[in-house]
Amino acid sequence: MRVLAIDTALGACSACILQAGDAEPLARESIPMERGHAEALLPMLDRVASQVEGGFESLDRVAVTVGPGSYTGLRVGIAAARGIGIAADIPVIGVATLSAFLAPLMAGDKRGLFTAAIDAKHGQIYVQAVATGGRVIIPPSLMGIRDAIRLLGSGPILVSGSAAPILAAEARMQGVDIQVDEAALFPDIAWVARLGAIADPTQALPKPLYLREPDAKPQDGAKIARQ
Numbered sequence: 001m002r003v004l005a006i007d008t009a010l011g012a013c014s015a016c017i018l019q020a021g022d023a024e025p026l027a028r029e030s031i032p033m034e035r036g037h038a039e040a041l042l043p044m045l046d047r048v049a050s051q052v053e054g055g056f057e058s059l060d061r062v063a064v065t066v067g068p069g070s071y072t073g074l075r076v077g078i079a080a081a082r083g084i085g086i087a088a089d090i091p092v093i094g095v096a097t098l099s100a101f102l103a104p105l106m107a108g109d110k111r112g113l114f115t116a117a118i119d120a121k122h123g124q125i126y127v128q129a130v131a132t133g134g135r136v137i138i139p140p141s142l143m144g145i146r147d148a149i150r151l152l153g154s155g156p157i158l159v160s161g162s163a164a165p166i167l168a169a170e171a172r173m174q175g176v177d178i179q180v181d182e183a184a185l186f187p188d189i190a191w192v193a194r195l196g197a198i199a200d201p202t203q204a205l206p207k208p209l210y211l212r213e214p215d216a217k218p219q220d221g222a223k224i225a226r227q
Contacts, residue, residue, distance in 0.1 A: 001020040001061065001197055002019050002052075002058055002059050003062070003063055003193045004017050004045075004048075004061075004062045004063070005017075005025075005062075005095075005189050005190070006045070006062065006063070006077045006080060006081050007065045007097075007100070007186060008037040008041060008065070008070075008073040009065040009066075009069030009074055010073070010097065010118065010162065010185060011033065011162070011185040011186050012033060012185065012186035013030070013031050013033055013036075013040040013044060014028075014029065014031075014186065014187075014192075015028070015041070015045055015189065016028035016029070016190055016192075017048055018193035018194065018197070020194075024190065025189070027049075027051035027052050028190065029044050030186070030189060031044070035072075037072070037077070038072075038076045041076055041077065041080055045080065045084075056084065057088070059088055059090055060090055061091045062085050062088075062090065062091070062093065062196070063094075063095050063197070064078055064080075064092065064094060064095065064206055065077060065094075065095050065096070065187065065192055066094035066097070066206060067097055067208050067210055068096075068118060068120070068126040068210060068211045068212070069097050069118070078094075078206050078207075081206055085206075093196040093199045093201060093204045093206065094206040094207060095199070095204065096128075096140060097118065097126075097187060098127070098161075099116075099195060100191050100192050101160045101161045102114055102115075102116045102128060102130060103191045104182075105158055105181055111156075111158075112156035112179070113130075113131055113137060113152060113153070113155065113157045114129065114132075115129040115138075116159070116160055116161045117148070117161040117167045119162045119163040119166070120163075120212065123144055124144055125144075125163040125166075126140070126141070126211055127141055127142075127143060127148045127163075128141070129152055129157075137151065137152070140211060142211045142212050145167055145170050146170065149167070149174060152171070154176055155178055156179065157171065157176065157178040158178075158179050158181050159178060159180055159181065160181045160182045160184060162183070162184065164180045164181070164182070164183045165180060168180045
């Protein structure tokens, strides 16, 4: 199975094509960026596809990060993935951003409470934690850093993601055994592809996972009365 993976959820625009079972993608590219995903993504997809024999026509499915993340970034990636899926008549898989951070932790040889943490600003984080064996300790959630530490317990904790350093700093002040595996600003696109390859297309739908309402909301109280 050949998977095209797309990530525009956080601080990068990334794409790769992975043959399921291979250790490394056939082609990949990542550009760190906070804005400009819409302009960068389509040319990147063309470059990545051009490096693989058969290009877009050789694909069996598309995987795309669905959040949590930037509202604009998520819409860009999901729209592109759906468009390619329709054009190529192949399934499109939604991969949660937190899952993409957790997967390499869980596949490694270290043990502890596997935790993914993304900076949600304003003293909050997006967080998910899974114990060895797959038991969910914290489902994908938005919460304050101290609330997360209280739920995570005394450790040992292995954490990855953009909020890993700030979560670890607060945890250590409270005597919690925590280790930052990787303070990544965005997921490894190869892991997005691997998760997309094993997911059930009927369950892992390409729909945004926001976890938080938009900051900008209609000002109902300031409406001008209709004449």
